[in-house]
Amino acid sequence: MTIDYSERIPNNVDLANDRALQRALEHWQPKFQDWWGEMGPNDFSGADVYLRTAVGVDAQGWASYGAVKMPDYRWGIFLAEPVPERTIGFGDHFGQPVWQQVPGDLRSQFRRIIVTQGDTEPASVEQQHLLGHTCPSLYDLRNLFQVNVEEGRHLWAMVYLLHAYFGRDGREEAEGLLARHSGDPDNPRILETFNQPISDWLSFFMFTYFTDRDGKFQLKSLAESGFDPLSRTCRFMLTEEAHHMFVGETGVGRVVKRTLEVMKELGTDDPDKVRGHGAIDLPTLQRYLNFWFTSSMDLFGSEVSSNAASSFANGIKARPDENQYADHLCSEAQFELETPQGKESVSLRNAMNEVLRGSYVKDCQIGVKRWNMQIQRAGFDFRLALPSARFHRSIGVWVNTPVDPAGQLLPREQYDRQLPEWLPSDADQAFVRSVMQRIVQPGKIAGWIAPPDRGINNLPVEYEYVRL
Ligand code: BYC
Numbered sequence: 517m518t519i520d521y522s523e524r525i526p527n528n529v530d531l532a533n534d535r536a537l538q539r540a541l542e543h544w545q546p547k548f549q550d551w552w553g554e555m556g557p558n559d560f561s562g563a564d565v566y567l568r569t570a571v572g573v574d575a576q577g578w579a580s581y582g583a584v585k586m587p588d589y590r591w592g593i594f595l596a597e598p599v600p601e602r603t604i605g606f607g608d609h610f611g612q613p614v615w616q617q618v619p620g621d622l623r624s625q626f627r628r629i630i631v632t633q634g635d636t637e638p639a640s641v642e643q644q645h646l647l648g649h650t651c652p653s654l655y656d657l658r659n660l661f662q663v664n665v666e667e668g669r670h671l672w673a674m675v676y677l678l679h680a681y682f683g684r685d686g687r688e689e690a691e692g693l694l695a696r697h698s699g700d701p702d703n704p705r706i707l708e709t710f711n712q713p714i715s716d717w718l719s720f721f722m723f724t725y726f727t728d729r730d731g732k733f734q735l736k737s738l739a740e741s742g743f744d745p746l747s748r749t750c751r752f753m754l755t756e757e758a759h760h761m762f763v764g765e766t767g768v769g770r771v772v773k774r775t776l777e778v779m780k781e782l783g784t785d786d787p788d789k790v791r792g793h794g795a796i797d798l799p800t801l802q803r804y805l806n807f808w809f810t811s812s813m814d815l816f817g818s819e820v821s822s823n824a825a826s827s828f829a830n831g832i833k834a835r836p837d838e839n840q841y842a843d844h845l846c847s848e849a850q851f852e853l854e855t856p857q858g859k860e861s862v863s864l865r866n867a868m869n870e871v872l873r874g875s876y877v878k879d880c881q882i883g884v885k886r887w888n889m890q891i892q893r894a895g896f897d898f899r900l901a902l903p904s905a906r907f908h909r910s911i912g913v914w915v916n917t918p919v920d921p922a923g924q925l926l927p928r929e930q931y932d933r934q935l936p937e938w939l940p941s942d943a944d945q946a947f948v949r950s951v952m953q954r955i956v957q958p959g960k961i962a963g964w965i966a967p968p969d970r971g972i973n974n975l976p977v978e979y980e981y982v983r984l
């Protein structure tokens with residue numbers, strides 16, 4: 517089905533033929549726009565931004581590019597094409613046809629997961645609300661806004677499901693998604709990472725590398741869902757997500773590149789000298805990485821989780837790329853878990869969060885390897901590393917355990933003394949903020965980051981991606 521842009525809400529779900537649903541969503545639309553105007557990048561409402569907009573849902577050529585003022589962005593509802601005769605690929609309903617409606621007994625479980633997913637999307641826009649003011653280039657400013665409008669669209673994706681399949685409860689939850697706010701002490705976002713401020717661009721790049729990658733893995737496991745509309749929604753969201761992680765990987769890579777240039781020029785890796793030259797030293801990058809990686813690890817939930825087991829059993833949420841596994845029932849299998857008390861064997865279904873987290877960690881390694889290649893080629897010994905999964909955890913069996921980034925148990929007082937060395941200190945953050953000077957001349961770039969290798973959609977790097 518093609519996307520209909522003549523409608524008030526662009527969509528490929530034939531909204532025009534469901535008047536009640538259309539009315540309900542058109543009622544929510546101005547509330548979304550108000551939220552965007554208040555919590556989004558509202559100081560840039562008048563800017564022309566070179567944005568991509570979805571025009572189809574097939575993998576090839578799904579987007580069109582052009583200058584758009586963000587408040588006029590056409591947020592819509594786009595589901596990937598249905599797979600004919602699709603069946604449920606895991607759990608107790610294995611082999612049965614997928615559901616086009618939510619089974620009554622699974623309503624609250626599905627709703628909870630959809631709400632949790634939906635909650636992260638506007639949260640990230642709120643977290644990045646002021647970043648535009650300190651952009652290192654127009655190219656980066658455009659990427660920030662591209663990510664922001666697409667996270668707004670991901671909110672639409674979940675709100676569509678809530679309105680279309682969950683009746684009055686769903687409509688209430690859709691209101692809640694605009695009422696909670698990142699970091700609001702009275703009404704915070706559901707998952708902790710989404711209440712952390714993102715007040716500098718290094719955090720933004722770490723967030724899009726590590727936290728959007730949690731999005732990738734969660735969406736992949738929901739794309740396996742037995743509830744077909746959820747699966748199709750998530751499949752299309754994944755095509756958008758790839759760019760967000762690209763922004764993160766290349767963003768960190770460009771910071772590393774610039775830092776190495778300065779290190780070579782000065783002939784030293786002394787952090788103070790590197791900083792004195794306006795670049796961000798590698799140990800500081802490592803501390804930012806430690807923070808965002810460990811926070812994102814918590815997003816997978818506890819290692820042992822009855823919620824995860826029942827989501828798998830009930831056909832709600834599988835493993836990413838479920839068809840790569842031989843056993844789709846997992847009713848007998850066990851999983852060896854590492855806990856502070858030693859090895860423990862748990863049922864595989866109960867360990868599904870840990871399985872997901874394991875695939876995530878592997879994927880995270882890829883970028884770290886690339887960044888380290890850059891450092892190695894420049895002739896320096898420093899290496900970035902993902903900290904151990906035990907380090908600095910706020911969820912699961914390792915909570916409050918004094919382990920260092922290498923995963924070694926430490927005496928509590930030594931841990932407390934050393935922890936500040938492993939995470940961004942106030943001074944680190946103040947320094948990083950101090951180099952974040954706004955650069956908005958086309959083709960110019962801030963001194964702490966290298967220019968990108970290429971521009972957007974085959975345009976040159978110096979293209980005026982945002983006309984302020
Ligand atoms: N912070 O059984 P447990 C994205 C709660 S990112 C706070 O261990 P479960 C994006 C949990 O909710 C992808 N609370 O975990 C990225 C539960 O609470 P209740 C987001 C947490 O339920 C960048 C309790 O602890 N999508 O798209 O198996 C930009 C016990 O939970 C946290 C999803 O997460 C935490 N970190 O799994 C924009 C997919 N962790 O119910 C967007 C949907 C756990 O006892 N969510 N808790 O009050 C899920 O599948 C699951 O809810 C979770 C947790 C994986 C989050």
Ligand code: FE
Binds near residue numbers: 637666667670731
């Ligand atoms: Fe998203």
Ligand code: FE
Binds near residue numbers: 728
């Ligand atoms: Fe994203």
